Amino acid sequence: MNIDTLINARWVIPVSPDNLVLDDHSVAIQGGRILDVLPSPEAREKYTPTHEQDLGKHALIPGLINAHTHASMSLLRGLADDMPLMTWLTEHIWPAEARWISEEFVADGTRLAVAEMLRGGITCFNDMYFFPDVTGRVTAAAGMRAVVGLIMVDFPSAWASGPDEYVHRGLEVHDQFRGNGLITTAFAPHAPYSVSNAPLEKIRTLSDELDIPIHMHVHETNEEVKQGLSQYGNRPFERLDALGLVTPALMAVHMTQLNDDELQRVADAGASVIHCPESNLKLASGFCRVVELLEAGVNVALGTDGAASNNDLNLFSEMRTAALLAKGLARDASVLPAAQALRMATLNGAIALGIADQTGSIEPGKAADLTAVDLGDPETQPVYHPLSQLVYATGRDKVSDVWVAGKQLLRDKALTTMDTEEILSCAQEWRARIAESDRE
């Protein structure tokens, strides 16, 4: 049978079913979708591919899903570090944003972020930022998958003048990407402290009507909870729940402050939690109760957060940090094993984003979103258990090839749809401008 592409890998790790490592297997791709997963000798008999790729030292895994980021903030990477959250925000990030955010900033920043993510094995990201139409267009042009956030905050910005215009422009963006095979949308009210009740109620109604998920920072810090108590008389999560926002459509990001009742309520409601372990550590925000959430049956996915805080978009590192930190905090080396960390970075992300029918695992019928990881270097030898190696010994630098919807976007570490030199010179131009204004 003639097919588009056949990838023969030393190991195929489909993520679903759990914990499965297939030796010397192949993935057959036709029309951008996974057609078959089978032993390589059989595959070579059965299929006649237009393209064939042998990955003799590699593990082939589902493309990683970065379930929370602010892509274009990559232009602010490392602008300010090692300072308390409010100093960082009020003296550096907010002034830079107020001065520089524009279509051009978002386009150039997204391009830099997409290049970094594809080089690191990420095939899909869940974004929250201004000018989501630009983020979507740039991402689709590179062939990558994304859920772009229809941003909403109470205060005006270069993107919209106030709640009504945020909603209006958001719905325009939603319409713009309707039917797009790579870009979907989510409502993205920024946080409980930055969006008041009326717009949140409107978002809830629209989310129900249009079947759009909701992407929101929730309980990132203890200060947020305290402020919510003083301003609204209840904890932010309680307030969101009273407004009807705690449903399977909710992607609650960070969630470092959860009491027992809230933890159970997240599970009962079927909401997803997006865990950003390195951002929470670096900004000293607190610790998400990941192991308990998973035990309660909550869908927990992984995000990098933006590069301005974190300071990279490295989901291999987040997997590892999530696993290590969970063990350390639980005082139990057996919690959050490697297979679970990989699932959080792939299938759980797809579930949270509402696109698990399309991506997140290597299963026939899903889009061919795939990442090949070379385990043949000294850093990852010998290989006793490929799954463990992926999480504990490998880094994103071992990613060699990436496909999204069957199209190869990274070939032997080179981007096929982006001009790396142009992206770099553009980042350097922004640096000159932004550094100048940060010193003022």
Add this chain to the structure above:
Amino acid sequence: MNIDTLINARWVIPVSPDNLVLDDHSVAIQGGRILDVLPSPEAREKYTPTHEQDLGKHALIPGLINAHTHASMSLLRGLADDMPLMTWLTEHIWPAEARWISEEFVADGTRLAVAEMLRGGITCFNDMYFFPDVTGRVTAAAGMRAVVGLIMVDFPSAWASGPDEYVHRGLEVHDQFRGNGLITTAFAPHAPYSVSNAPLEKIRTLSDELDIPIHMHVHETNEEVKQGLSQYGNRPFERLDALGLVTPALMAVHMTQLNDDELQRVADAGASVIHCPESNLKLASGFCRVVELLEAGVNVALGTDGAASNNDLNLFSEMRTAALLAKGLARDASVLPAAQALRMATLNGAIALGIADQTGSIEPGKAADLTAVDLGDPETQPVYHPLSQLVYATGRDKVSDVWVAGKQLLRDKALTTMDTEEILSCAQEWRARIAESDRE
């Protein structure tokens, strides 16, 4: 003036003095030592080098010092993960060690570890394992620097039959490397629970007489402290102190269990602490009070621990984890800033190992142990603050060039003194043998 080598870098970060980033500077090397650090235009006028290297997008930093590892255990990397410490040790690691440890195992494992460390910008490591003579020979042959541990445990091994022979063979190894420019030695009593008082007293006397530092796991877990209390009637650290081992010569590794008195005593005694954050997390051992130790004036260095537990020898990752974890635990984003993390991975390591007159910073008179890190890729652009970028955005994969004592051991990511293919095929042969026996 004719010199051996001139390296011109976009940034030179000498580590001493603290927090200094020199733009467009050069390092002049003569006879394996740093002769001069000066602006590149001046350097090009002043010196006529035999070798010259331009690193236009790079930060040049002191070679990293891995202050605690078990190099040859790299052959057991990922053999067993995600299990409680005692299951891991008794059912997997100890049986594998009992069966496989030999000169050949240590030679092949050390070679794999040295290749990984050099590729990752590490120029010196502090080792603790059997057959330290082999570790020293293999390391010196590759041109790398190491402090090899004169291992001591109460039980017999393939290396020695009991305490007397451990001491005897250790002193032979010490003599063997006397005058060697790259290899020095440390006594390496394994841990308080595995070495009894008589050999510890002997080591203390010999350490004083011969001026050899002492490298030891101390207070790695709470179980160790409990066991010490029940067996000896005091906490292990207290016992070591009573035996006279807590001095500036002590490198106490892990130290996750420290009460206030012990913390102050470490500071007063001038002992060094070797912090292994990722090992402590992965084995769920506890948290070292790093920030308080640093505030008390203790010299804290960083180690990777062995690849069997950790599962890599990646000091960039340990720097980042040390900084992030300290912030998260302290609930303060400003503690353990980037410059301090880099100092822990370089100069503090050299101080702990007793070789700060030789290495650990870029200063005239010291050996030219240097690491070049390419900051020109999308993952590390834009660059606002090179120091911050090194710790929070860079990985070891950005290391391009490494020199030890002026000799280039890594050139544009290729090892110059080691046969990578042979190392890899050797690791795969060991894997076949060891995996077979682990399944039995």
